[in-house]
Amino acid sequence: xxxxxxxxxxxxxxxxxxxxxxxxxxxxxxxxxxxxxxxxxxxxxxxxxxxxxxxxxxxxxxxxxxxxxxxxxxxxxxxxxxxxxxxxxx
Amino acid sequence: xxxxxxxxxxxxxxxxxxxxxxxxxxxxxxxxxxxxxxxxxxxxxxxxxxxxxxxxxxxxxxxxxxxxxxxxxxxxxxxxxxxxxxxxxxxxxxxxxxxxxxxxxxxxxxxxxxxxxxxxxxxxxxxxxxxxxxxxxxxxxxxxxxxxxxxxxxxxxxxxxxxxxxxxxxxxxxxxxxxxxxxxxxxxxxxxxxxxxxxxxxxxxxxxxxxxxxxxxxxxxxxxxxxxxxxxxxxxxxxxxxxxxxxxxxxxxxxxxxxxxxxxxxxxxxxxxxxxxxxxxxxxxxxxxxxxxxxxxxxxxxxxxxxxxxxxxxxxxxxxxxxxxxxxxxxxxxxxxxxxxxxxxxxxxxxxxxxxxxxxxxxxxxxxxxxxxxxxxxxxxxxx
Numbered sequence: 001x002x003x004x005x006x007x008x009x010x011x012x013x014x015x016x017x018x019x020x021x022x023x024x025x026x027x028x029x030x031x032x033x034x035x036x037x038x039x040x041x042x043x044x045x046x047x048x049x050x051x052x053x054x055x056x057x058x059x060x061x062x063x064x065x066x067x068x069x070x071x072x073x074x075x076x077x078x079x080x081x082x083x084x085x086x087x088x089x090x
Numbered sequence: 091x092x093x094x095x096x097x098x099x100x101x102x103x104x105x106x107x108x109x110x111x112x113x114x115x116x117x118x119x120x121x122x123x124x125x126x127x128x129x130x131x132x133x134x135x136x137x138x139x140x141x142x143x144x145x146x147x148x149x150x151x152x153x154x155x156x157x158x159x160x161x162x163x164x165x166x167x168x169x170x171x172x173x174x175x176x177x178x179x180x181x182x183x184x185x186x187x188x189x190x191x192x193x194x195x196x197x198x199x200x201x202x203x204x205x206x207x208x209x210x211x212x213x214x215x216x217x218x219x220x221x222x223x224x225x226x227x228x229x230x231x232x233x234x235x236x237x238x239x240x241x242x243x244x245x246x247x248x249x250x251x252x253x254x255x256x257x258x259x260x261x262x263x264x265x266x267x268x269x270x271x272x273x274x275x276x277x278x279x280x281x282x283x284x285x286x287x288x289x290x291x292x293x294x295x296x297x298x299x300x301x302x303x304x305x306x307x308x309x310x311x312x313x314x315x316x317x318x319x320x321x322x323x324x325x326x327x328x329x330x331x332x333x334x335x336x337x338x339x340x341x342x343x344x345x346x347x348x349x350x351x352x353x354x355x356x357x358x359x360x361x362x363x364x365x366x367x368x369x370x371x372x373x374x375x376x377x378x379x380x381x382x383x384x385x386x387x388x389x390x391x392x393x394x395x396x397x398x399x400x401x402x403x404x405x406x407x408x409x410x411x412x413x414x415x416x417x418x419x420x421x422x423x424x425x426x427x428x429x430x431x432x433x434x435x436x437x438x439x440x441x442x443x444x445x446x447x448x449x450x451x452x453x454x455x456x457x458x459x460x461x462x463x464x465x466x467x468x469x470x471x472x473x474x
Contacts, residue, residue: 008249008319009282012413040416044271054269059328064266067331084317084328086267087246089279090133090221090289 002030002079004058009085013041019080027058028071030081055086092118093147099191103145111307117145123304124148126213128201128229130181131155132279132289133219133243133296135167140297142185142192146304149185150213152197153177160474164286201225203348206232215303217241217296221278223270224351230255230263231348234339239312241299243292245284250292250318253311253330254299257339260313265333265340270355273440281436288320371442373454375466378429388427388454393441398433402460402471412437415444424450431456431463433474 001021006014014020020037024030031052035042045056051071052058058065059082065073075081095103095117106112125146127134130153141149157165157172157180165177172180178196185194197209201220206228210216216238218229226244233240239256242263255262295316302308317326338345351357373381381388390407392399399409410418412432422428428450430438435458442455456463464471 008247012411040413053271055267055271057266062327062329064328064331066333067329082317082326082328084251084315086223086271087244087249087251088221088223088226088270089245089282089284090129090131090219090243 002075004081014038027065027073057084093121116305120145121147124213125215126150127217128152129219130177132164133293135165136290136293137217137297142189148193150195151178152201154200215239224355228351231338234262241296243296245288248320252295252316256312261330261332262339264338265336273356371455372457375463379467388429391430393437394432401474427452429454432459434459434461
């Protein structure tokens with residue numbers, strides 16, 4: 001099953017988990033399943049059309065899914081998605 | 091024409107001169123170069139120290155803060171005796187002590203759309219060591235509009251990000267993050283904490299990228315974002331591409347001059363300071379103290395993380411961490427008068443928004459948080 005890696009700023013929404021296994025044949029399905037498991041994340045990470053908000057990116061290996069096929073990017077069983085939000089601490 | 095090195099400088103930089111990639115010519119390049127550091131805090135400290143030690147001839151420092159004791163856990167350019175001093179002045183003296191042969195210019199002012207062009211003029215490279223989104227977008231846009239590289243670093247608890255945003259050769263910060271998160275969603279280091287060494291690690295990587303750029307050696311982080319996690323001790327890279335819809339560096343830009351970055355980032359202005367949720371929702375520590383001694387005291391809700399309660403607490407408060415609040419609304423009574431608080435007011439302002447949008451109205455928000463309570467009402471509590 002694919003996994004989504006959760007960065008520390010967002011772990012409070014997923015009970016502190018570093019990675020969440022999520023079923024899904026596409027990045028969008030996997031991401032939707034993450035939001036179903038942890039609904040408190042949804043309003044923060046997606047807009048009313050279900051699109052990723054502009055301060056968060058989903059990477060498949062080294063590539064931003066925006067540069068692939070977006071949420072329709074196909075996933076294989078062992079794929080790892082990396083959720084990368086903007087952080088500002090300095 | 092590059093400046094010559096003095097005999098003293100040849101001795102000082104001898105370990106650089108031995109590296110063929112730097113050598114005498116490279117060291118002369120560094121002497122002729124200039125770098126502007128935005129922020130002299132956690133990231134700016136190691137950047138400033140290493141660039142000064144390396145012999146970057148002209149270093150500019152921008153900050154308007156003063157050194158606080160809580161800075162010293164990570165802001166290693168400052169010392170205990172500097173507490174209360176201007177950060178830029180404290181850092182300037184430390185850098186000149188480390189390397190008297192360089193020039194250090196201190197800009198004791200907030201970096202804004204009004205002064206950024208003037209301050210950055212003449213500098214070869216900018217280093218983003220700020221702690222807030224408005225200044226990060228300002229630094230990015232300024233670099234895109236003036237054709238300068240922006241050596242970016244950011245930290246959160248155990249996580250760090252590093253890249254070089256240089257629109258002439260690759261993507262800019264806005265290509266990756268077209269807009270900032272809403273205020274309060276991603277907590278600042280002041281609210282969430284940061285491992286003291288983390289900005290040291292990320293800042294030294296920024297200093298490395300800066301030196302590489304000034305020397306013209308190696309493969310830079312242009313087009314790559316380095317992700318570091320101190321707990322896992324992991325370094326990962328992701329590839330960044332230019333966003334064809336980028337509003338500042340794309341082919342059809344709509345941002346062609348510096349804008350109001352506080353407005354862009356939704357940061358409150360004077361009427362809605364940090365630590366305040368807006369005056370109609372605020373309650374001061376003294377007002378809360380009076381209410382708690384009345385016959386009908388409000389219900390206190392502490393939205394900090396459980397481990398913070400060991401540092402300071404107000405008796406009788408219910409602890410619901412901000413991240414859990416949306417899922418625990420049923421444990422609150424909307425008919426009851428309620429006062430929300432956190433460490434300094436940022437998280438409780440966000441909590442107030444969540445409760446207001448859920449229909450709660452009998453709400454107040456402790457202005458300045460439990461730290462203000464400790465200062466004004468209960469001095470037995472520590473400020474952190």
